[in-house]
Amino acid sequence: MNTPEQVPSRREREREEMRRLIIDAAQRLFVTEGYESTTIRRIADAVEYTPGAIYSYFKDKDAILYAIHQAGFGELQQRFVAAIGAAHTPVEQLAQLGEAYISFARANPELYHLMFVAQATSRTLHEAASWPEGKAVYDSLRALVQVAVQDGWIRPGDPEVIAFLLWSAVHGAVTLQICDRCMVLPESHRDAAVMPAYQYLLDTLVLPRSGGPPASAASPAPSSSVAPEPRRRRSLPEQ
Template sequence: MAVQQRRERERAERHRLIVEAARELAEAEGWGAVTTRRLSERVEYSQPVLYSHFASKDAIVAAVALEGFGELAAALRGARAAHVDAHAALRALADAYLDFARARPAVYAAMFVREIDVPFGTEASPAPLKAAFGEFLGALEPLAAARGDDPETLAEVVWSALHGLATLSAGHRLRPDQHDARVELLISRITASPAD
């Protein structure tokens, strides 16, 4: 049993190294620079070893994305938990989301821009993705209830709006000096009572 456990640990470590190398290379040079040849050189394993862990580059990108969803969920949870007020909690969540996108552009692209074989919005969605979405739900459920909105739909709309802000900001399509005003306008509209 000890030999089997050691092999499993070694395999898990190789898997981690490959994902880490892909992520580092993508952040430094973009996803176009991530090839199995370059990864093989970087982690010092042969290409067949890489293919024993991942069927393709797309599978490696998906692994990076799943890791990113776990990190995003933790960042959103920490931001949201620091505030009791619904407006402040949602603003902190929005800032954490946008900060994540800005600080990790290649990981963010793997999660939300590149095509990956990961089911979104279904029961089959992976746990890290559900956890990140769950943070949006946690922040928005009380607001949705007060407005009579479906919480998941409201969460999808807010997530979409933040994704748009992140993507347009990364592409230098928005006025940088208006970042805070845009985020505050979005949060104010979402948190306003229906009578406002």
């Protein structure tokens, strides 16, 4: 027998709304005034509450920044899961991850800035073990690269290095765009060059295929009279 979902009480809803209000105000201030320059009192003024009220929700400024990162990387991971499910081959999935990353950054420029660009000295974010949301996003990319390497879709190499290369490329391109640093490009390319640049890099890693895995020195190429075995779709290892 299924247990009906418990409806949050009005007090719980009000607390969640207030928590969201604090996070949104802090996010804007961290971006416009800098993490180091923003104080709890400044955040309290922005939401028209006392500093004591802020401390009843968050123990310090680090905790607010961590909550911002949790929400941001949680949303990005959801986009990654949807992107992987929408494609069939590892190469297509890697392309879709790039699209998901770019669309997230464009839709959430302030949040993206805090997640990847701003230099914040949050102690909480320095340890991967205490940052599962951020680690899950990177692990999705690394696991997919590992499958692509093992199954012969992309050139042999260290999956860690390849994953970092792809991440660095898409991050750098979209960061330049949302920070308005693409003015040196022709106007026709300023908004349109990000995904093609990532796709071009990905294409340089892809091995030529003719319906099956590329031939290697250890396994001779199949005879032209024998049709290659169709690829089976592989799913990512569970996180």
